[in-house]
Amino acid sequence: MTGFASAQGAGHGFAWSWELRSVNGKGLDMRLRLPEWVEGLEAAIRTRLGKALSRGNVSLALRMQAEDSSAGLGLNQGQLAQVLSAMADVETQAMDLGLTLAPANAADILALRGVMEQTSTLPDTAALREQLLSEFETLLAAFLEMRRGEGQALSNLLDAQLGQIAELTEQAAEVAQARAPEVAAALRANLAKVMEGAEGADEARVAQELALLAVKADVTEELDRLRTHVTAARDLLAAGSPIGRKLDFLSQEFNREANTLCSKAQNTSLTTLGIELKSVIDQMREQVQNVE
Incomplete structure (x- = not known):
């Protein structure tokens, strides 16, 4: 999930500026640019970021500059x-x-x-580190608040897309139910044609084969799984915990069921609904990549 925060500060003879940003990523990748001479600063900040975030490419930069009052001239x-x-x-x-x-x-x-060179008093890095860490907590809070706002908007969008999927699933169920008599009639007609041209054929065996074809044309199982996936996705959104990977997996399952629905459709209206389902699912999969 994307996020950004910046801040400025000063103390112990230095002025500095913070910049914290993140973009989407499958895992957590932290890239920190911090002054190495402030002992223990990077380790402490890396720990704090690891506890607060679980996904994304995160970059943090701290630029420090000595103030004029802290430097002077001395003989080399x-x-x-x-x-x-x-x-x-x-x-x-x-x-x-x-x-x-x-x-x-x-x-x-x-x-x-x-002959003359700039000199500066070595700062108390322990006190400087504590001030920097205190400011970083404020920076991190602002960063997380921005991410929460974006997360809520993203949650609303995903919920709307799940609503579309649920609605299209029910429409597909209605079309599938309406076509049932047509499918049954077609199977009976096919059975009659087969029996007319196949003297001595085992009628029970032929009927069994046609029944298998009927099962293969039945989309009830796919529709049921789509309903289940919608419920599971809404439960994840309500949970409020890191759910990006789980939603990504569910999106793949949504797409698999929509593909199977299209392949089994044998009906223009049902195929159209299957394609619409795939379109909404693809849009949802793109948004899921932004979820932590």
């Missing part, structure tokens, strides 16, 4: 020593050649690259 003693040593070597070689160099001042030396 190693670089300064190398610069002074190099200056002494240059002056010595110049004197050997009889050259006189202008004296260097401190400002010239400090302006050389690498």
Whole structure:
């Protein structure tokens, strides 16, 4: 199920921004971009996400930047020593050649690259981690609230599609019942034709074969299973727990029964209803991929 949440915060000499998002996925795939130097932060957040979510491709990014007040300039003693040593070597070689160099001042030396560097005070990562985790709980709550809103809308849509399937199933049952006398008459006529052209044929055996054909043309079992699947799907929606995989399986079963109904139809109206069923079921299967 898709979801998104963002937030900003600051503390301990840093400013930061959060971004949490998810898209549909068969399993739970978490991709976290967090500062590694905040010890224990990623493990704690991964645990919280794993408890709150069960499905989806989830990405979390935390971007942190040191505030100006937390940084300053300091001498790079190693670089300064190398610069002074190099200056002494240059002056010595110049004197050997009889050259006189202008004296260097401190400002010239400090302006050389690498002599001055940015310095910052190492933050208290334990306190920083606790503040970040506290803010993450608020971020996660907003994220889950968005997902709940989308989930309710999705539940309403799936319930409406199940209603369509139930209605089409009952229409198919009415058509199947109405065609029963027609099917029976056709079987009797076929039996009469077979017996007329097959002298000495075992009438009981022929009747048995025709009865098997009648059973194969009967769609009662498929209609009953469709009704059962509708009830099971509505029970899952009412349960409110992670149901994505179960609904996905039921969608496949819906499609299987609709396919069998079409293959057994032998009736234009029943075939049309079977095709309509397949269309609604395909639409429902697409939406089920969004369910956690």
